Amino acid sequence: MSLGLCLALAVGCSPSTPTPQKTDEKAAPEQPAKAATGEGLPALPDPIATVNEVAIPLAQFKDIYDLKVKKYTDRGREIPPSADRRYRKSITERLVYNEILRQEAKARGIEVDAAKLGERETQQKQGIKDWDKHLQRRGETEQSLRDMYIAEILEQQFLEKDGKLAVTDAEVDEEYEKIKPNYKSEGERIHASHILIPIGPQEQPTPMGEKPPEPSQEDKDKWRKEAVAKADELYKKATAPGADFAQLAKENSVGPSADKGGDLGIFTKDRMVEEFSVAAFKLKPGEISKPVETKFGIHIIKILAKYPPGDLPKEALADQIKERLSQRKLHQGRRELKDALLAKYKVKNTMEELLGPDPRGPKRPPVVNPAEMPAGHPPVDLKAKAAGHADDAKAEPEGGDGD
Numbered sequence: 536m537s538l539g540l541c542l543a544l545a546v547g548c549s550p551s552t553p554t555p556q557k558t559d560e561k562a563a564p565e566q567p568a569k570a571a572t573g574e575g576l577p578a579l580p581d582p583i584a585t586v587n588e589v590a591i592p593l594a595q596f597k598d599i600y601d602l603k604v605k606k607y608t609d610r611g612r613e614i615p616p617s618a619d620r621r622y623r624k625s626i627t628e629r630l631v632y633n634e635i636l637r638q639e640a641k642a643r644g645i646e647v648d649a650a651k652l653g654e655r656e657t658q659q660k661q662g663i664k665d666w667d668k669h670l671q672r673r674g675e676t677e678q679s680l681r682d683m684y685i686a687e688i689l690e691q692q693f694l695e696k697d698g699k700l701a702v703t704d705a706e707v708d709e710e711y712e713k714i715k716p717n718y719k720s721e722g723e724r725i726h727a728s729h730i731l732i733p734i735g736p737q738e739q740p741t742p743m744g745e746k747p748p749e750p751s752q753e754d755k756d757k758w759r760k761e762a763v764a765k766a767d768e769l770y771k772k773a774t775a776p777g778a779d780f781a782q783l784a785k786e787n788s789v790g791p792s793a794d795k796g797g798d799l800g801i802f803t804k805d806r807m808v809e810e811f812s813v814a815a816f817k818l819k820p821g822e823i824s825k826p827v828e829t830k831f832g833i834h835i836i837k838i839l840a841k842y843p844p845g846d847l848p849k850e851a852l853a854d855q856i857k858e859r860l861s862q863r864k865l866h867q868g869r870r871e872l873k874d875a876l877l878a879k880y881k882v883k884n885t886m887e888e889l890l891g892p893d894p895r896g897p898k899r900p901p902v903v904n905p906a907e908m909p910a911g912h913p914p915v916d917l918k919a920k921a922a923g924h925a926d927d928a929k930a931e932p933e934g935g936d937g938d
Contacts, residue, residue: 575616577889583627584884586634586818591627596886599626602674605860618889631806632873633682635691635880645692647685649767654785654794662789664712664835694868701924702860720803720849726840726851727815728780730769730788734762736791766826766833773823773835780823780837789832801842801851811836872910 561818579600581593603622607614614622626806640646663669670676675683694700734751735758750758773780780798804812814827815836824836836910842851 568738576619579623579886580889583886584631584882586631587638588880589634591630591634591636595630598676599674599678599679602671602676606672606674617895617924620893623890625888627884629683631884632877632880633686635876635882636686638880639693639876640689643693643696645689645696647651647688648692651688652681655688656681656729658785658794661787661793662733662737666801690869690872691865693872694865698863699868700864702857702864706860707853707856708849710860711852714852714856715846718801718852719778719845721844722803722805722814722848723844724801724803724842725815725818726801726842727799728784728837728839729792729799730773730780730784731790731793731832731833732762732769732787732826732834733789734828762833763826766835770823770826770835773837797837798839800855801840824869869895 545938579593579596582590583593583596584591600622603626604614604619607618645887660666670680673680691700735755765787769783771779773783781798784793784797789904792799804816806812807815808829808831810827810829814824815838818824818836818838820840822838824834826832827836840851842848
């Protein structure tokens with residue numbers, strides 16, 4: 536009908552335009568604004584699905600779905616039908632798979648590793664000043680996030696029990712020979728860990744992508760003073776007899792390296808910001824630096840090893856290679872596990888049946904995760920970054936919001 540109205544206007548402005556076919560112009564004023572949530576989509580069913588006759592209630596679905604919709608209404612917008620459809624489908628699939636994992640864990644007599652769950656939840660909150668607002672931005676509840684973590688941990692526990700994540704010495708040797716040329720260097724290298732204390736609250740995405748307001752100098756001074764005090768306190772703890780630097784990093788650091796105990800990998804001097812490199816390369820293996828301030832925050836650095844120019848020995852890369860191979864197996868194993876469990880359990884997805892096929896057609900092929908590349912393919916971060924995880928220290932404070 537909109538097309539008919541546009542053509543009618545065009546006729547009035549241009550006499551030479553051929554007269555379009557007659558449309559029902561009386562219906563135009565009665566055409567409702569395309570505003571209602573779920574317009575054109577079926578009513579939400581209850582239950583949304585069943586797994587082996589266990590129902591997943593609509594209320595559980597709406598705990599998440601309503602928050603997704605609220606992200607639009609809070610901006611004065613209404614959720615587009617395409618996004619509405621996508622949320623209905625993805626949330627239902629998530630809840631179905633969570634229920635499958637729950638039933639599978641019960642059948643195997645496996646309970647979720649409480650220590651891993653607590654560690655994951657603690658790490659996710661690092662550097663986030665307002666957790667409630669963070670949840671709101673993500674469109675999640677405390678419980679829905681916890682359920683996501685539980686699902687991931689259970690998957691890993693299943694795969695570990697089935698021996699799908701074990702990495703052999705032969706696999707490490709083979710991978711080392713493939714990547715060894717990428718690590719040859721003319722300069723000295725170090726293997727380091729750090730604890731990063733941000734100065735001020737970490738920036739979070741704003742609803743419309745607008746730039747957050749510039750903090751006052753008073754705020755900047757206050758934040759720096761707080762960060763320095765925390766760094767001094769952590770330095771004392773890190774240098775105390777019997778201190779566990781990796782655990783302190785997990786509990787107090789921010790950014791991608793935090794859940795690895797602050798491990799930054801192996802790097803050359805030119806791979807880090809100057810203040811960091813100057814302090815780090817002066818240290819001997821086992822030594823810990825006093826707090827070092829860079830544009831990313833305040834760092835406490837521990838040197839794990841030093842290596843001369845030339846090839847890196849296999850021992851220097853063994854842990855990194857094992858982690859890379861393990862992650863590759865984990866990604867592959869999760870896909871295979873999910874396929875197997877979906878085939879094993881009787882699922883009735885009422886939501887998907889009501890939605891029917893997506894009118895937009897099939898989705899575009901997914902972007903390949905480097906960790907999911909076939910065996911034998913050079914891992915991207917190992918090949919592109921001859922410093923191992925070196926860029927971690929440069930990019931980490933800017934992107935590590937724990938999300």
